[in-house]
Amino acid sequence: MVNPVILWLRQDLRLHDQPALVSAAQAGPVIPVYVLDDEAPGRWRMGAAQRWWLHHALNALGEALAAKGSRLILRRGSAVRELQKLADETGASAIHAIRHYEPWWIDAEEKLGERLCLHDGNHLAPLRDVTTGSGGQFKIYSAFWRALSERMPPEKPLPVPHSLPAPDHWPSSEKLSGWDLLPTNPNWATGFAPDWTPGEAEALRKAKDFAEEVGDYPARRDMPAVEGTSRLSPHLHFGEISPRSLWHALGSGANAAKFHKELAWRDFTSSLLLAMPDYGDRNGRPAFDKLKWRKSAADLKAWQQGCTGYPIVDAGMRQLWTTGWMHNRVRMIAASFLIKHLLIDWREGERWFWDTLVDADYGNNSVNWQWVAGTGVDSNMWGRIMAPLGQSEKFDAGDYIRQWVPELRDVSDAQIHDPEDRPNGYPEKIIGHREARERALAAGRAIR
Numbered sequence: 421m422v423n424p425v426i427l428w429l430r431q432d433l434r435l436h437d438q439p440a441l442v443s444a445a446q447a448g449p450v451i452p453v454y455v456l457d458d459e460a461p462g463r464w465r466m467g468a469a470q471r472w473w474l475h476h477a478l479n480a481l482g483e484a485l486a487a488k489g490s491r492l493i494l495r496r497g498s499a500v501r502e503l504q505k506l507a508d509e510t511g512a513s514a515i516h517a518i519r520h521y522e523p524w525w526i527d528a529e530e531k532l533g534e535r536l537c538l539h540d541g542n543h544l545a546p547l548r549d550v551t552t553g554s555g556g557q558f559k560i561y562s563a564f565w566r567a568l569s570e571r572m573p574p575e576k577p578l579p580v581p582h583s584l585p586a587p588d589h590w591p592s593s594e595k596l597s598g599w600d601l602l603p604t605n606p607n608w609a610t611g612f613a614p615d616w617t618p619g620e621a622e623a624l625r626k627a628k629d630f631a632e633e634v635g636d637y638p639a640r641r642d643m644p645a646v647e648g649t650s651r652l653s654p655h656l657h658f659g660e661i662s663p664r665s666l667w668h669a670l671g672s673g674a675n676a677a678k679f680h681k682e683l684a685w686r687d688f689t690s691s692l693l694l695a696m697p698d699y700g701d702r703n704g705r706p707a708f709d710k711l712k713w714r715k716s717a718a719d720l721k722a723w724q725q726g727c728t729g730y731p732i733v734d735a736g737m738r739q740l741w742t743t744g745w746m747h748n749r750v751r752m753i754a755a756s757f758l759i760k761h762l763l764i765d766w767r768e769g770e771r772w773f774w775d776t777l778v779d780a781d782y783g784n785n786s787v788n789w790q791w792v793a794g795t796g797v798d799s800n801m802w803g804r805i806m807a808p809l810g811q812s813e814k815f816d817a818g819d820y821i822r823q824w825v826p827e828l829r830d831v832s833d834a835q836i837h838d839p840e841d842r843p844n845g846y847p848e849k850i851i852g853h854r855e856a857r858e859r860a861l862a863a864g865r866a867i868r
């Protein structure tokens with residue numbers, strides 16, 4: 421009898437280009453398992469919007485595995501404990517998994533020891549190998565990109581194995597419905613379903629469709645009113661499509677060059693976590709530890725609920741609440757507004773995004789928040805204060821605002837970015853731009 425092997429699935433919920441799956445299938449009968457681990461990440465346990473996604477993604481993966489004569493085993497608790505238990509129960513000889521860079525996963529991987537066979541596959545390149553001349557992690561994206569580009573294009577994606585050998589006896593599995601991942605009472609996710617279909621099949625379909633449009637990406641990616649980006653971020657976060665599959669789906673021509681460069685940001689943020697695992701909690705520049713943040717529950721709530729009186733900010737925050745996603749340009753504007761206009765600690769915004777984004781990703785979220793704040797190792801730009809009204813006009817956000825802020829539905833193009841009359845109870849500005857700017861600059865000067 422050949423001992424089975426465990427395939428430990430995390431943010432790599434796919435069958436195509438799945439090196440851990442391919443190796444496991446070559447080694448023996450495969451037991452695919454997903455462990456819902458709310459212990460290891462501590463305060464970074466999966467947020468509510470991600471849980472909605474996870475429920476549907478696991479359903480889809482279970483069906484895809486069943487079509488191959490396999491199953492998805494579900495367990496809940498500490499991943500290390502549950503995997504050790506499962507290995508003892510089944511006599512599994514090894515655990516195969518794709519490498520991840522969140523600090524809690526690195527810790528779990530170390531605890532599993534020699535039993536664990538790790539494979540690269542969720543990034544464009546193995547990130548421990550993309551280093552500076554002195555062997556450290558890059559702190560600046562442009563330098564990281566130069567080093568990564570030398571290794572591009574990435575390796576060709578692996579095909580789905582023809583068959584998945586099943587064990588003689590399947591171990592027990594928990595029921596997905598028992599995990600209560602979907603919101604009830606109230607069901608705040610009713611706006612998610614029209615926008616999203618979690619799962620590998622949809623991720624691959626979207627990548628194929630986007631290949632037709634990728635040439636327009638540079639011109640359209642900053643315009644929130646048009647669908648000019650791939651909207652693949654939650655699929656990438658949950659590993660329903662691998663970045664190298666996506667790279668190759670779009671071709672290596674000049675058309676896709678800008679997109680490839682944006683996709684590489686994902687690799688950069690994971691790579692930065694290797695050097696600074698607590699980046700989600702700690703200023704990249706310690707000088708900012710002394711910054712006097714304002715504590716205002718009322719202002720934070722106004723921002724979260726999209727009631728700041730700045731239409732572009734409010735549209736973004738309402739898009740986020742309704743759909744679990746926000747356009748990248750608007751994420752920058754809304755984040756800058758919280759940090760600079762309201763002078764509220766970037767970590768408050770980061771936590772809100774963590775709970776409300778379907779694509780919430782420890783590396784991408786923390787690095788981008790710190791980048792906008794100017795507190796990060798990759799930016800020193802406290803003084804860069806985005807002007808929300810100017811940004812709204814520049815990127816032609818009128819129709820986007822009308823879509824997400826119904827109070828302003830009938831406002832003219834001339835008025836939409838900063839309506840003089842505030843129709844239908846739309847609030848006055850929470851603070852004037854000039855006043856906010858001066859306050860933020862003064863706070864920055866005080867820590868010099």
Ligand SMILES: Cc1cc2nc3c(=O)[nH]c(=O)nc-3n(C[C@H](O)[C@H](O)[C@H](O)COP(=O)(O)OP(=O)(O)OC[C@H]3O[C@@H](n4cnc5c(N)ncnc54)[C@H](O)[C@@H]3O)c2cc1C
Binds near residue numbers: 656682686755785792
């Ligand atoms: C304050 C703030 C917080 C953010 N939090 C997250 C987050 O939690 N999760 C997340 O995936 N992205 C985050 N981003 C980055 C970016 O906004 C999203 O990746 C992007 O909007 C997703 O939409 P898309 O898939 O259509 O992007 P596309 O433009 O189609 O890009 C394709 C992919 O490239 C990667 N990518 C693109 N831009 C970035 C970037 N700046 N940083 C890292 N990866 C990038 C993403 O995986 C994205 O899906 C954040 C940005 C800001 C300013």
